[in-house]
Amino acid sequence: MELVCPAGSLPAFQQAVDHGADAVFIGFKDNTNARHFAGLNFDDRKARKALEYARSKGVKLYVAINTYAQEANWQRWQDAVNKAVDFGADALIAADVSVMDYASEHHPNLNIHLSVQGSATNYAALEFYVDRFNIKRAVLPRVLSLKQVQQVAASKKVDVEVFGFGSLCIMAEGRCYLSSYMTGESPNTQGVCSPAKFVEWRQEGDVLESRLNDVLIDRYQPDEKAGYPTLCKGRFETEGKTYHTLEEPTSLNTLNILPELNKAGVKAIKIEGRQRSPAYVAKVVSIWRQAIDRMKANPEQFETDEQWMKELAGFSEGSQTTLGAYSRPWQ
């Protein structure tokens, strides 16, 4: 079971490598990747440095080119694929059919991983990508229950990677336009969700309001901890009741079901968070490395460490974690 870790900067990359990543994924400095945030990601020079570092430690480097290419700028996605190949990335993580079509035609030896943004949730969909683009791995959306993950993995159409820890998208990734509905910018086209430039904090008496492009996402009383206004985690009113209509601020943590994922034949665990700090990456990667090693040593007797869970919760949105869709009651 491979541990795949995020890096939005060279220091984070080095931390991931040093703390036990088997592979680290990065993106270039434009909207060809799904974490297109100011100050993040890799230019040519830094990407080469990252690769050198990875090679020196026997770690793999993957490049995420996993937004959807717009017709007017299609060349940008093509250039990004060529760049990833030229500098020697071990795999391309892609969502757009055109990007995979181009990559498989022009670089037949390149490993293509279907990004979570590709939204393939069942083995028949995966077969389409295997037949057409010879993908080598698929990252499954965070909408499947553990049983459904087991079924997809058991079909053995392609190697399966699942999310282990980090921010929780509660919608099928690649099929969510909530952000562009409110702001005009979405993960699919711009590589952003609830972008910071649309965020506004407004103090109204005792109450702190968070807004996204002027839409009220949440109101916080003085004793409540305010969170970033990711629009699916706001409090809205439905049927006269005000509550976290879609989801509470929380993060995904699947440490507790690691042996089941391993037994299902899941080939890789992904840690989310290219937007996170090097310190965050170091700590989270280190805990997951220890956990996977402990699980591999004795899968039947695996137990999580209370300290790990506590530390991971401390890194989580709203200081709480969930198994998300892996657990049927959550759904």
Add this chain to the structure above:
Amino acid sequence: MKISLAPISYFWEKQAVFEFYEAAAESDADIIYLGETVCSKRRQLRLDDWFEIAAQLQDKGKEVVLSTLALIEAESELHALKQLCHKSVDQGYLVEANDMAAIKFLSDAKHYFVAGNALNIYNARSLKVIAEAGAIRWQPPLELSGDGLEDIVSGYRALENEDDQTIETEILGYGHMTLAYSARCYTARAYDFPKDQCKFICLDHPQGMKTKSQDGLEIFTLNGIQTQSGKCQNLLNQWQDTRERGVDIIRITPEDSNCLDIVQQLSNAIKADKSDVLPITEQHCNGYWNRISGMEIAEV
């Protein structure tokens, strides 16, 4: 320009569905999409019921398309999808593929299909791949602008070979937009029901559940696992603009029986080549087509 009726996205009683299509059979809609696209637990109608409606509509001269579920997770859903595809192939109906799994089944069967708007076709090269798999019609992602669509349509023409099957473009002209799909059922969640014991509560919400911000703005419409827009997209008065940019079919969503009046109004406008169909109100939006955020109204 043709007019289509989208599948009913809400959960209606069987009788209401049959009555709606009896009326739709007499409407000016050229194409009618049928089937359950949201939740596999909604079984007021069996597969045979849908095919019965399909046959009736076809007798009335309608082009009928069977639509698939969009989010396919469970083994049982995949099995049901396969059945729908195979039966459509046997009976010669077109299928609206809303997941790549459907494309897999239909392209294996060498059966033409419609590529639904959840398939994320954002450029001409993607469209070409899907057309090669058997698509003869496609629907762009809902967030795509008119300019973006025009770019794809002209880009596709440049890629097309002479003997390629032509491909039609269909957009949503009127209806609430499906903005997201989740494993979680938001209607059940609103009632604190577990998804597996939902008591089919969606039946109580034949137009979805309205969700407002705390200061009263309608932002979402909850429909089971779907999060739809709070506002209803209305591009009807821009139908000529859509035509100029390469649109062949305007789709209207069945939200209630009034939608057939809207079909009539659009049909009249098309016949007269006039732009006045339905004025934009505060309940509407047209932002995506006009290059701003989806919920907004652009002056046109």
